[in-house]
Amino acid sequence: MKNKIIAAIMLITVLFTAACTGQNISTTTTGTPGSQVPPAPEKHQVIVSGEDFSGNSDIVKQVEVNAGDSFSIVLDSNRTTGYQWNEQAEISDMAVIEQTVHNYVAPNVNNEMPVVGMAGFENWTFKALKTGTATINLSYSRPWEGGEKDTRTFELKVVIR
Numbered sequence: 001m002k003n004k005i006i007a008a009i010m011l012i013t014v015l016f017t018a019a020c021t022g023q024n025i026s027t028t029t030t031g032t033p034g035s036q037v038p039p040a041p042e043k044h045q046v047i048v049s050g051e052d053f054s055g056n057s058d059i060v061k062q063v064e065v066n067a068g069d070s071f072s073i074v075l076d077s078n079r080t081t082g083y084q085w086n087e088q089a090e091i092s093d094m095a096v097i098e099q100t101v102h103n104y105v106a107p108n109v110n111n112e113m114p115v116v117g118m119a120g121f122e123n124w125t126f127k128a129l130k131t132g133t134a135t136i137n138l139s140y141s142r143p144w145e146g147g148e149k150d151t152r153t154f155e156l157k158v159v160i161r
Contacts, residue, residue, distance in 0.1 A: 047074045050076035064159045078119040085154075086139050092137075
C-alpha cells in the first residue's frame with residue numbers, strides 16, 4: 001500500500017511538472033493563447049477566444065470606461081491559416097477613441113520557435129480621449145485578393161464617461 005501511495009505521488013508530481021512547463025506565455029513576440037493573455041496595464045480588457053467564435057462568427061460586446069483610460073481587445077488569431085484581423089481598427093469616432101498599439105502574439109511551446117497550426121492572439125490597445133460613445137470594428141479575413149473576407153467580425157461599443 002505504501003508503494004502505491006508513493007507511486008501515485010510521483011505520478012502526480014510528474015504530471016504537474018509537465019503541465020506547468022508544457023506551455024509558456026511571453027508578452028513580447030510569442031505566447032500561447034487559451035484562457036491566458038499577457039498582463040496588461042489597462043483597467044479594461046475585452047478577451048474573445050476561438051471557442052467564443054465557434055458558435056457565432058459575429059460577436060458584439062460593450063464596455064464602459066472613463067475618459068483618459070486605456071483599454072484593450074484581445075482576439076484569438078491563427079496566422080498560419082492565412083487569416084488575420086485587420087491591423088487598424090475601424091473606429092466610428094476618432095475624436096473619442098484612438099488606437100495606440102496593435103500586435104500579434106504567436107504561439108510557442110517551451111520558448112521554442114512558433115508552432116505552425118497553433119493559434120496565437122492579436123492585441124489592440126486604445127485610449128479613451130473624451131466623453132462620448134464610439135464603436136470599434138475588427139474583421140478576420142484572408143487579406144489577399146480573392147481571399148475570404150469577414151469570416152469573423154468583432155464589434156465593441158465603447159461608452160466613455
